[in-house]
Amino acid sequence: MASITTPSFDRRANLSLFSRLRKAEGQADPFPIYAELRARGAISPAPWGGFLVTSFSTCDQILRGNAWLEPDTRWRERQGVSTRWGASSSREISRTLPALNPPEHTRVRRSAGNFDRTTIDRMGRRVSQVVDDLLDTVMEHLHTGEADFAALVSEELPVATIGDWLGLPRADWPRLRELTHDQVFTQELLPSASQLARSDAAMAELRAYFLHLVHERRARPGEDPVSRWIRTWDAMEPDRDKADEAVYFLVLFVLLAALETTSTLLSTMTLLLVEHPSRWSLLAAQPDLVPAFVEEALRYDPPTHVISRVAAEDCLLHGVEVRADEMVHLLVGAAHRDPAQYDRPDAFDPRRKAPHLSFSGGIHYCLGAPLARLEAQTLLHRTVTRLPRLTLARRPDRAPRVAFRRLLNLDVALA
Known part of the structure; x- marks a missing residue:
């Protein structure tokens, strides 16, 4: 023994x-x-x-x-309401897919479906279009000076991709992105009381927004993922309110996962590209190394x-x-x-x-890993083939976090 x-x-x-x-x-x-x-x-x-x-x-x-x-809902309840685990945002996030254990996890994951090849191919065409538009904007800024790649590209690509897929109004994307950045503190290693308060407020707003969205899609269903999830859960759950809440937690999970960590991956990957000219030269000469570059970025400095x-x-x-x-x-x-x-x-x-x-492992392996890879590989390939060589203008600032990495800026200039 x-x-x-x-x-x-x-x-x-x-x-x-x-x-x-x-x-x-x-x-x-x-x-x-x-x-x-x-x-x-x-x-x-x-x-x-x-x-x-x-x-x-x-x-x-x-x-x-x-x-x-x-650490699911029941575990958090055992820690007591006076702990960080008793915060309203902590209780809310504990009901999303990544925080569930079997058998609940198995049931919800099956209802979510997968990012299969057909879905990824369809989303890939949209990602390519968005990347080209965003890089055009970067070039416009570079002609007159510097460009903040994080703000212009890394923050925009994930919300445009997932917002378009879910059918979210474009006007809502900036606010949803802000709320995503605020809610993440409840998942941090040692959140302060003020950070938890920001998470609680953000989560309350996200809950109201997405429950309203689910009710709207139920009234006017389409072929979007939210409407499909409503049909799936109606067949699984006879209580309509419970079905709607299950769909809400799915939509919430997809948004949070797609925005926060993917934007960090895109910024970190680009930082690694521009801070050493030899890396840009390598990828420009051997674009087939793009997927391996992305995987090494995920190892070298993972988003989480x-x-x-x-x-x-x-x-x-x-x-x-x-x-x-x-x-x-x-x-x-x-x-x-x-x-x-x-x-x-x-x-x-x-x-x-x-x-x-970087994408966890076992039964909790990231459902959105294929989409994150698609966005990162598309952006990296387009950047080195479409843009003149870029260089880092200054070291970026970072958000005050330990678990969830985030660059606040990524200022680049023409080399």
Whole structure:
């Protein structure tokens, strides 16, 4: 039987590391801090309770294993209303697909359908058109100076893609994008009270907006995804109000997943492209490397640096006793630089062929991964083939987050 060990560093020892992660310097480059944490072991105590996991193989094992659960609605209720898990935005997000456990997860995922090849091909034509229009706007700005690629492209492409697919009015896209950025704080690692308040307000507005949308589509159904989900849930759920709420949570999930992490992927990928001229030259000469470049960007600096799970029962993890209901934080950003998994992990190598955890794993593998890849690959290919070489005008600023990365700007100029 495996022996029980006590991590060699207590919870206070890791507190200073997380204090540094929350500062601008740590958010700009968290990887040296991750390396310090990794040196303390594959699993170490989190300052606020639970554990931190930095090993790629252990993170992968947990994501694929049945012994680890999402912190779902019932788990959050057990934590108490006075905790961050009792916030209204936390309770609301716990009812979306990524936070569900079987059998609820199985039922909802099946109702959502998949981004199959036919759907992706159809959306691909729209993505190509949107990318070309957005790059035209970038060129207009570059003729007179600099262009903020994040604002002009990375923030616009995901909302245009998913907004068009869902049939959302174009006039609503900017506000939905703002609300998406605000709601994410409830999913952050250590949200402050003010951040949770922003999440609560954003989530309330999103709920009202999308419930109204569902009611409108029920009254005037079409061939859009929302109308199809209404028909699907009407066949599954006799209570119409419950069916409408199930569709609302599906639409909410699709919007949040499609906007937040995809825009970060697009900005990070473009930053990696323009900050080193050799990378632009490589892709311009070998455009067949575009898919591999995207995958390496996902490994090198993933949009989400933390994924959390809870233990289904008492267990040992690397010899450390983890109690049932106790949370483990999978530091994906650290796991992606694990030298036990990757050769030269701190080097960006677009020729690298290696796995990553940016789309999670197991039953919770990202439903929208094909769409995110489509947008990223289309944008990268069009950028290096349509635009003259760009260069980074200045280092970007980042949002005050640890788990969900976001560039606030990406200023570029003609090289």
